[in-house]
Amino acid sequence: DAKTTQPTSMDCAEGRAANLPCNHSTISGNEYVYWYRQIHSQGPQYIIHGLKNNETNEMASLIITEDRKSSTLILPHATLRDTAVYYCIVRPGTSGTYKYIFGTGTRLKVLA
Amino acid sequence: GAGVSQSPSNKVTEKGKDVELRCDPISGHTALYWYRQSLGQGLEFLIYFQGNSAPDKSGLPSDRFSAERTGGSVSTLTIQRTQQEDSAVYLCASSFRAGGLTDTQYFGPGTRLTVL
Numbered sequence: 522d523a524k525t526t527q528p529t530s531m532d533c534a535e536g537r538a539a540n541l542p543c544n545h546s547t548i549s550g551n552e553y554v555y556w557y558r559q560i561h562s563q564g565p566q567y568i569i570h571g572l573k574n575n576e577t578n579e580m581a582s583l584i585i586t587e588d589r590k591s592s593t594l595i596l597p598h599a600t601l602r603d604t605a606v607y608y609c610i611v612r613p614g615t616s617g618t619y620k621y622i623f624g625t626g627t628r629l630k631v632l633a
Numbered sequence: 634g635a636g637v638s639q640s641p642s643n644k645v646t647e648k649g650k651d652v653e654l655r656c657d658p659i660s661g662h663t664a665l666y667w668y669r670q671s672l673g674q675g676l677e678f679l680i681y682f683q684g685n686s687a688p689d690k691s692g693l694p695s696d697r698f699s700a701e702r703t704g705g706s707v708s709t710l711t712i713q714r715t716q717q718e719d720s721a722v723y724l725c726a727s728s729f730r731a732g733g734l735t736d737t738q739y740f741g742p743g744t745r746l747t748v749l
Binding site for chain 2: 555563566619621
């Protein structure tokens with residue numbers, strides 16, 4: 522079973538920041554938080570990952586709470602092309618753990 | 634460089650026929666993964682390869698499913714005697730190596746299989 526909980530759907534106005542929450546209250550100390558998105562009819566696209574520090578790349582920012590029980594993916598200026606299903610995944614950062622367990626994700630709709 | 638590629642992009646077959654799905658990973662990636670996504674469902678792990686060996690095949694749904702990887706590169710997922718419930722998008726991913734500290738998997742576009 523997935524170790525994360527995400528809202529089923531969210532709307533965001535174009536040009537505004539999209540904040541997608543993820544709850545991972547049972548996360549262990551060596552487990553990373555990964556975010557992927559899946560645009561309709563395409564394979565999942567890697568966005569960002571982190572362990573405990575906040576992370577930023579050209580696509581998004583990842584904010585992880587101090588207790589690591591939840592995180593938020595931030596798309597700073599959402600565009601229509603950001604409409605997708607966003608998956609938050611928790612996976613151990615130790616050797617021998619290889620598979621992703623996907624939950625149902627959050628369907629983000631960016632509105633014009 | 635080039636991403637993960639999969640072929641065919643779409644496959645329509647009749648119930649009872651065998652099908653082969655191909656995955657070409659990112660060059661230099663030693664780990665390769667197969668997932669399945671049924672209509673409206675999440676992604677389900679099937680099998681992974683580290684090099685040419687498949688340490689865990691437990692995600693394969695039945696013995697009609699098999700996969701191989703040769704030369705540490707291309708992988709083929711074979712479904713024998715296809716059933717309608719096999720209809721799904723089959724996704725392949727690759728990573729530098731399996732289970733590393735930050736083993737990021739990169740996905741291909743998928744093969745949409747329809748069994749009539």
